[in-house]
Amino acid sequence: MVRLPSRAWRDALIALLLAVAIGAAQVWRGWADLSALRLPDSDDMMRLQQIRDWLGGQRFGDVAQYRLGLSGVAMHWSRLDDLIPAAIIRELAPLAGRHWAEVCAVIAWPTILLAAAIWLIGQIAETVGGNEAGWRAMILALAAHPASSLFVPGRIDHHNLQMVMILVVALVLVQPATFRCGIAAGIAAGLSFVVGMETAPLLAAATGLIVIEWIWRGNESQRRRLLGFGLGLGGATAAGALFFSTGDWGMPACDGFTALVARAAGTIAALTTVIGMTRSSSARWRALIATMGGSVLLYTMIVTAPQCLSPYGNVDPLLRHLWLSRVGEAIPLAAASPVLSISYAGLMIAGIVAGAWLTLRTRSRGWGTLLALQLFALAVTFVQIRGAYPGALLALPALASVIAIATRHGRVALAASWIAATGIFYPLAAAALPAPPAPAKTAGGDCASTALMAALNTAPVGLVMAPIDTGGPAIATTHHRLVAGAYHRNNPGNLAMYRFYLGTPGHALSEARRLKLDYVIACDGLGIRPPSTSLGAMLAGGRNPDWLKPISRSPDGATLYRVRPASGPPAR
Numbered sequence: 001m002v003r004l005p006s007r008a009w010r011d012a013l014i015a016l017l018l019a020v021a022i023g024a025a026q027v028w029r030g031w032a033d034l035s036a037l038r039l040p041d042s043d044d045m046m047r048l049q050q051i052r053d054w055l056g057g058q059r060f061g062d063v064a065q066y067r068l069g070l071s072g073v074a075m076h077w078s079r080l081d082d083l084i085p086a087a088i089i090r091e092l093a094p095l096a097g098r099h100w101a102e103v104c105a106v107i108a109w110p111t112i113l114l115a116a117a118i119w120l121i122g123q124i125a126e127t128v129g130g131n132e133a134g135w136r137a138m139i140l141a142l143a144a145h146p147a148s149s150l151f152v153p154g155r156i157d158h159h160n161l162q163m164v165m166i167l168v169v170a171l172v173l174v175q176p177a178t179f180r181c182g183i184a185a186g187i188a189a190g191l192s193f194v195v196g197m198e199t200a201p202l203l204a205a206a207t208g209l210i211v212i213e214w215i216w217r218g219n220e221s222q223r224r225r226l227l228g229f230g231l232g233l234g235g236a237t238a239a240g241a242l243f244f245s246t247g248d249w250g251m252p253a254c255d256g257f258t259a260l261v262a263r264a265a266g267t268i269a270a271l272t273t274v275i276g277m278t279r280s281s282s283a284r285w286r287a288l289i290a291t292m293g294g295s296v297l298l299y300t301m302i303v304t305a306p307q308c309l310s311p312y313g314n315v316d317p318l319l320r321h322l323w324l325s326r327v328g329e330a331i332p333l334a335a336a337s338p339v340l341s342i343s344y345a346g347l348m349i350a351g352i353v354a355g356a357w358l359t360l361r362t363r364s365r366g367w368g369t370l371l372a373l374q375l376f377a378l379a380v381t382f383v384q385i386r387g388a389y390p391g392a393l394l395a396l397p398a399l400a401s402v403i404a405i406a407t408r409h410g411r412v413a414l415a416a417s418w419i420a421a422t423g424i425f426y427p428l429a430a431a432a433l434p435a436p437p438a439p440a441k442t443a444g445g446d447c448a449s450t451a452l453m454a455a456l457n458t459a460p461v462g463l464v465m466a467p468i469d470t471g472g473p474a475i476a477t478t479h480h481r482l483v484a485g486a487y488h489r490n491n492p493g494n495l496a497m498y499r500f501y502l503g504t505p506g507h508a509l510s511e512a513r514r515l516k517l518d519y520v521i522a523c524d525g526l527g528i529r530p531p532s533t534s535l536g537a538m539l540a541g542g543r544n545p546d547w548l549k550p551i552s553r554s555p556d557g558a559t560l561y562r563v564r565p566a567s568g569p570p571a572r
Contacts, residue, residue, distance in 0.1 A: 042472030076256030128366035129401035186232020227276025234269030346426030351395020444557020455552035462518025467525025
């Protein structure tokens with residue numbers, strides 16, 4: 001569908017070999033955790049459980065997690081990202097057993113996506129910088145921190161698939177404009193919307209670049225690419241609505257693929273299609289048409305989808321203060337510590353410097369397009385630091401080209417260019433800075449440690465009160481229900497958790513009876529120092545009220561309590 005350089009198939013084989021090699025090394029290093037299905041992130045654990053629930057009989061369109069919250073939580077995820085891991089598990093389970101089939105799936109899926117990302121980065125670099133940049137960019141992709149962390153074995157959450165979709169769009173933008181290229185970009189953008197909304201701002205910027213280039217150049221190929229983009233986006237959105245609509249499809253939210261998001265994407269598709277059908281030799285007329293279309297879109301968004309201007313607007317203000325403001329990916333770059341800022345944004349900024357230099361040096365349309373995408377990724381990072389993920393990947397073609405140029409300017413220049421282009425350099429450099437103050441300790445112990453999960457798994461099934469970060473791992477490794485979890489739609493459960501630990505022991509007892517709790521966990525997961533009169537402070541001090549009976553204590557200090565029946569001793 002997309003015109004590729006002649007070496008594309010050879011590069012695909014190289015990308016696969018690189019991905020398998022680095023993946024094998026990471027599997028060897030992390031085998032103890034992977035073999036026990038202790039995945040890198042809470043979201044990976046919850047994704048695995050979502051797949052299990054589906055394979056266990058939950059409806060395809062039902063992505064709710066019924067073991068989370070006070071009465072279940074409608075997750076903002078999509079089944080699209082579940083398809084390949086679920087297929088691997090289903091096919092291998094009869095041969096290898098369910099456990100080892102799941103181990104294979106959580107290793108294979110990120111490796112496949114890493115191979116795709118390496119190949120796409122190589123194609124982008126080769127298109128704009130030549131063959132010498134292509135293979136160097138593919139090597140750099142192996143250590144493109146922080147984006148490379150999304151592709152390690154076990155990372156089955158949806159962010160890595162979104163990065164691949166972004167790279168598809170970027171590849172299309174730097175290639176000569178054709179109708180087929182437009183369709184490919186539109187489909188990739190539509191599928192990314194179906195997967196999740198985290199990359200929506202960057203996809204909006206890419207759409208804007210396609211429109212701007214049509215205004216600026218106005219030739220037939222630009223018009224046809226714009227038309228193809230609208231048709232591809234519209235088709236992918238319609239297919240997503242048909243096959244991947246969920247039980248919460250009508251929810252007035254813009255944090256996942258809901259009817260609201262589908263209408264917004266459909267509006268963009270319709271407008272770009274109409275604009276792409278317009279033939280005009282006047283740049284002013286094209287600009288007027290595009291401005292009118294943009295105005296219609298903005299009005300439509302403000303009137304019919306204001307939630308899309310603040311996707312986390314439904315999070316309770318107390319939770320935004322106590323929890324969301326501490327989530328690393330969600331904080332603005334300016335609010336992050338210097339250590340985190342350098343670690344996350346260092347490679348992206350180096351790529352912007354390299355891209356700006358190449359754009360000025362070559363006056364190339366391709367370098368200018370990539371630079372625009374990088375600058376927008378930086379702008380997103382100032383709002384939420386998660387923008388550094390695509391920013392790091394988009395930096396690699398420019399950095400690889402600088403390395404290729406540096407080979408002609410001596411060893412010092414070559415060494416310096418390799419260091420600046422190697423993503424792992426930035427977290428290592430950041431580690432030399434004074435560490436930020438550690439969060440306040442609220443109790444001893446890791447809230448998702450192996451020992452704690454093992455102890456919880458041996459207890460009879462019940463409802464567990466624990467800090468937010470326990471939710472995903474506990475649901476995936478035990479059969480219990482959890483009140484709280486790191487998911488922004490779980491307002492009632494997460495609020496109940498904070499009120500439980502931050503309230504007095506008497507208040508906590510009332511909540512325990514109201515919610516019919518069976519277990520309580522004391523661990524270091526609140527992130528704030530609880531009031532001295534609170535249950536959280538009492539547990540942190542190694543004491544417990546009479547209505548909590550300790551049943552297990554992990555070596556690191558995390559403690560599992562059982563809630564005594566209502567006829568037990570009163571709270572003190």
